Amino acid sequence: MAAPAAAHPHVFIDYTVTILCGADRITGVRIAWTFDEMYSASLFHDYTSRPKGPLSAADIAELEKGAFQDSAEDHYFIDITFGAKVLPVARATDFDASYDGRRMTYRFTIPVDLAPGQRTGILDVASFDTEFYIDFELAKHDPVTIRRGTQFKLSCRPEPVTRETTTFGPMQTRIARCRLPGAA
Amino acid sequence: MIGRLNPRRLALMLAAVVLLLGAGAPVRADPFHHAGPAPGRHEPAAPSVAAVGGGFMAWLAASQHGLNDAIADAFHDVETKNSRTALALILGLAFLYGMLHAIGPGHGKSVVASYFVAHPARWTGGILMGGMISLIQGASAIVLVGLLAILLQAKQIEVLGRSTVVEFVSYGLIVAIGAVMFYRAATGRLHAHDEAGAHPHGHHDHHHAGRLDRRLIVATGLTPCASAIIILLFALANGAFGLGVLTVAVLTVGMAVTISTIGVLVVLGRRALLRIVDKAGMQTHRLERGLAMAAAVVIVGVSGLMMYDAWTRL
Numbered sequence: 001m002a003a004p005a006a007a008h009p010h011v012f013i014d015y016t017v018t019i020l021c022g023a024d025r026i027t028g029v030r031i032a033w034t035f036d037e038m039y040s041a042s043l044f045h046d047y048t049s050r051p052k053g054p055l056s057a058a059d060i061a062e063l064e065k066g067a068f069q070d071s072a073e074d075h076y077f078i079d080i081t082f083g084a085k086v087l088p089v090a091r092a093t094d095f096d097a098s099y100d101g102r103r104m105t106y107r108f109t110i111p112v113d114l115a116p117g118q119r120t121g122i123l124d125v126a127s128f129d130t131e132f133y134i135d136f137e138l139a140k141h142d143p144v145t146i147r148r149g150t151q152f153k154l155s156c157r158p159e160p161v162t163r164e165t166t167t168f169g170p171m172q173t174r175i176a177r178c179r180l181p182g183a184a
Numbered sequence: 185m186i187g188r189l190n191p192r193r194l195a196l197m198l199a200a201v202v203l204l205l206g207a208g209a210p211v212r213a214d215p216f217h218h219a220g221p222a223p224g225r226h227e228p229a230a231p232s233v234a235a236v237g238g239g240f241m242a243w244l245a246a247s248q249h250g251l252n253d254a255i256a257d258a259f260h261d262v263e264t265k266n267s268r269t270a271l272a273l274i275l276g277l278a279f280l281y282g283m284l285h286a287i288g289p290g291h292g293k294s295v296v297a298s299y300f301v302a303h304p305a306r307w308t309g310g311i312l313m314g315g316m317i318s319l320i321q322g323a324s325a326i327v328l329v330g331l332l333a334i335l336l337q338a339k340q341i342e343v344l345g346r347s348t349v350v351e352f353v354s355y356g357l358i359v360a361i362g363a364v365m366f367y368r369a370a371t372g373r374l375h376a377h378d379e380a381g382a383h384p385h386g387h388h389d390h391h392h393a394g395r396l397d398r399r400l401i402v403a404t405g406l407t408p409c410a411s412a413i414i415i416l417l418f419a420l421a422n423g424a425f426g427l428g429v430l431t432v433a434v435l436t437v438g439m440a441v442t443i444s445t446i447g448v449l450v451v452l453g454r455r456a457l458l459r460i461v462d463k464a465g466m467q468t469h470r471l472e473r474g475l476a477m478a479a480a481v482v483i484v485g486v487s488g489l490m491m492y493d494a495w496t497r498l
Contacts, residue, residue, distance in 0.1 A: 012249040037418070042414070165241075
């Protein structure tokens, strides 16, 4: 069921996508969410022990447990598709958080195991909340980066698409789109 | 239309809400911390043909994002530099934020529109109803944050979750009022609120443009606006609750402008429609009855959905 009452955005997140590559395959996507200042203040107030940053290891563990892990039920608001195939969103790993005094940033990795196929393939990675309680926007600076990947060339860029939301109707948004070369 | 709001009853209603809040029922705190599955979320939303509406909604969201950031920045300037310009900026931005935010779902727009489809009113009634609903929405947020975050020292993100309980109660009350509206319309007791009791044929709207339904206004306004709660919590975290209250007051005025505009447009639209039908020499009372019944169905339907939705988030 939709969430009409909660549907207008109340939390704003700027996100970046880093494609993690092994020698001959993609091993994961690293996501960074930077929360708006207001929600950041609430997170900092509720889950940390120090009056000001930086976050301690205990704070980060508390944030992960109290204000991140449960979003696994919503697949961390991450959609990964390769061609027409929706890839399963595995349990997030390597959670990290930082607070710069104004904004909270979460970083986490979704493990992926994807080898380039025979033909060119399109890999899409998006952070999106169909209920639109959270407005995810691809960051303006360095939204998509690639880490390593020596055996195959990958090209990524932000791509404007239109997605359906449960109550707002179609919504224009930018996602990360990568082109994988076919096997040589 | 269903009588005046007894102050004692209003007090009882509010007390019930407070009790519910204090009961400490486990609530889904926020999207990052909750219980229960979110069905249907997994399928990535299929990219569809680019729509004009999608661009407008994206613009609306981006504008709110920008305003939210700017308000937070100005808060810091007030705090650190004691800047009066920053204070004026916050209030101006909050007004814009309220206007834009109220365009999105919720905030009682469908209730206001349906009410004025069903009932004759003056255009000032549209302004009054929009204004009162927004005012109560703002006050409700202030009471909620004051009670939970300050008195009960609840976690900030829990406060947002608890507001779902109030939402549920609010929509439940609206459904009940809508059901009574439907009964009245269906049995031909359209303007029961008109104490003169005389009911002419409906082509002199202003003659029986009676008082507004205060219960409906209170029930609709009871739902606190989550944005108002977020601003108050932010202010509280920064040790500036007073500034937060002021900001929410102005936000409320901005929301009132949007909701009142819808109210006034519907009042005028209904009047124009009835005038056309009347001039064509047709009886208007049947149309009026049809409008009232349809409007009541919309109120019950929309609020019922909202109520169900709040239930799934409880």
